[in-house]
Amino acid sequence: KKTKMSEEDKGIEKKEEEKLPVWGKLDDPRKPSDLIGHIKRNKTFFSRPCGEVELTEYDNIKCDGAPILQCFPSIGYVSVMAGKQIVKTLQLPLVGIILCDQFQVSCVVQGEQPSHPARVYGNEKLVVFICEMSMKLSPEVIRSVVDCIFDFAHRHRSPMIYTLEGTPKTQTLELPTGEEIQLKLPDGGDEEEEAIPDERLLVIDDSLLTKLTLRDNAEKIASGELKPENVPTPVTSPVKPRRKKVAGKKKEEKEEEKTLDEIEAELFGKSLHYVTTNEELARKLRGMGHIPVVDGIIPGVTGGLLAKAVLTEQEVTAILAPTSTLFPDPASAVPVLKLLHELLQPAIDLSKTYQDLERGMKRKEQKEKEERKERRGKEKKSDTSQRA
Numbered sequence: 448k449k450t451k452m453s454e455e456d457k458g459i460e461k462k463e464e465e466k467l468p469v470w471g472k473l474d475d476p477r478k479p480s481d482l483i484g485h486i487k488r489n490k491t492f493f494s495r496p497c498g499e500v501e502l503t504e505y506d507n508i509k510c511d512g513a514p515i516l517q518c519f520p521s522i523g524y525v526s527v528m529a530g531k532q533i534v535k536t537l538q539l540p541l542v543g544i545i546l547c548d549q550f551q552v553s554c555v556v557q558g559e560q561p562s563h564p565a566r567v568y569g570n571e572k573l574v575v576f577i578c579e580m581s582m583k584l585s586p587e588v589i590r591s592v593v594d595c596i597f598d599f600a601h602r603h604r605s606p607m608i609y610t611l612e613g614t615p616k617t618q619t620l621e622l623p624t625g626e627e628i629q630l631k632l633p634d635g636g637d638e639e640e641e642a643i644p645d646e647r648l649l650v651i652d653d654s655l656l657t658k659l660t661l662r663d664n665a666e667k668i669a670s671g672e673l674k675p676e677n678v679p680t681p682v683t684s685p686v687k688p689r690r691k692k693v694a695g696k697k698k699e700e701k702e703e704e705k706t707l708d709e710i711e712a713e714l715f716g717k718s719l720h721y722v723t724t725n726e727e728l729a730r731k732l733r734g735m736g737h738i739p740v741v742d743g744i745i746p747g748v749t750g751g752l753l754a755k756a757v758l759t760e761q762e763v764t765a766i767l768a769p770t771s772t773l774f775p776d777p778a779s780a781v782p783v784l785k786l787l788h789e790l791l792q793p794a795i796d797l798s799k800t801y802q803d804l805e806r807g808m809k810r811k812e813q814k815e816k817e818e819r820k821e822r823r824g825k826e827k828k829s830d831t832s833q834r835a
Contacts, residue, residue: 484559489541497598498591500547502567508542510569511603514791517596517610518577519565519748522649523770526611528780529787529800530577534568536800539575543567545595549588551580565592567599572795574605593751600761607725607762609790611783612749614651614720616769648746651720651767655741657711716769719782723764724756728790735789740767777804 492506518530533539541557545565554561565578576596584592600608667673705713718738722745723729733739745753749765756763766786770779781801788797 497595499588500545500591500595502545502595504543510574513574514607515574515605520581521612523613523772524775525613525768525770525779527579529783530575532800534575539568542569592748610749610752610765612767613770614767615772650744652742653711653715720767725762777808
């Protein structure tokens with residue numbers, strides 16, 4: 448009965464989504480005339496220099512005891528997208544800014560209010576450090592941002608700093624002809640410029656975990672605990688050469704053996720990775736099927752937070768998600784938001800954050816599908832007319 452009801456509920460939910468108007472689900476009761484573009488000034492409560500940066504907190508700040516989520520630009524935009532979605536959905540108030548001479552001179556306008564690129568949002572349940580601008584920062588500035596976040600966490604007694612990072616993945620694109628190509632940015636910027644942290648600096652080496660997994664599978668197969676057909680990757684030497692006829696002659700053709708790198712990518716390439724100072728959380732994440740970073744190099748603010756955590760009592764957890772390095776990839780933010788929902792509930796419910804993203808992605812996919820269908824229809828008509 449439960450299964451049947453859940454299927455019915457899903458059907459009802461799908462129909463409701465289909466009936467939604469262009470503006471979707473809008474909880475804002477305001478009228479267009481209520482938006483007048485008036486800037487409300489923030490009152491400074493506290494300013495504190497941290498090396499190359501300065502943190503300013505506003506007088507509305509009330510976030511003692513709240514965990515921190517660090518969403519500065521990283522590889523791809525997965526951290527920024529996740530952070531913006533959380534701020535928007537939870538309607539977190541702006542409680543501070545981070546100033547630096549090296550930051551881009553610009554403002555971010557959100558809810559009619561302009562502010563600096565690096566901002567702090569939060570309340571008693573969660574604090575989000577976020578910056579949309581992909582700025583080229585020196586090691587001194589990155590180190591100062593790390594010190595600033597640690598100082599904030601210490602003064603506000605934050606139990607955990609969650610920091611988000613992207614890992615580069617190959618992007619599959621469909622051409623108008625229907626052909627699929629795979630693209631991956633070879634580096635994070637112009638070789639002549641000092642780029643923000645990119646995949647040339649970030650390295651995740653899952654080779655040891657891959658070898659242990661293959662050995663464990665082989666032992667389970669030998670003991671009869673696991674059937675060979677249930678193993679997704681090879682655990683023995685390559686299969687024997689097979690022969691097939693080609694133009695009336697017999698030709699020996701070897702099936703290629705997968706390399707360790709290929710097996711590694713197949714096993715763990717699409718998974719969320721993590722590093723944490725909290726043993727209980729580490730076991731929980733491992734039990735959820737996420738992959739620990741055993742060996743690797745993590746650059747930028749995330750790397751700095753992890754390195755400094757070893758020298759302090761502050762708990763830090765890094766979540767690394769596969770994402771496109773070519774353009775914003777909303778699909779990569781969904782598993783991150785789902786994981787944060789699991790880690791932060793019941794204090795915070797983030798289900799709406801990833802549900803909104805998923806709905807938006809479905810609408811986009813449907814639109815692209817219809818456009819491809821229409822384009823192919825026009826191409827067929829054109830071919831038919833040319834033949835005639």
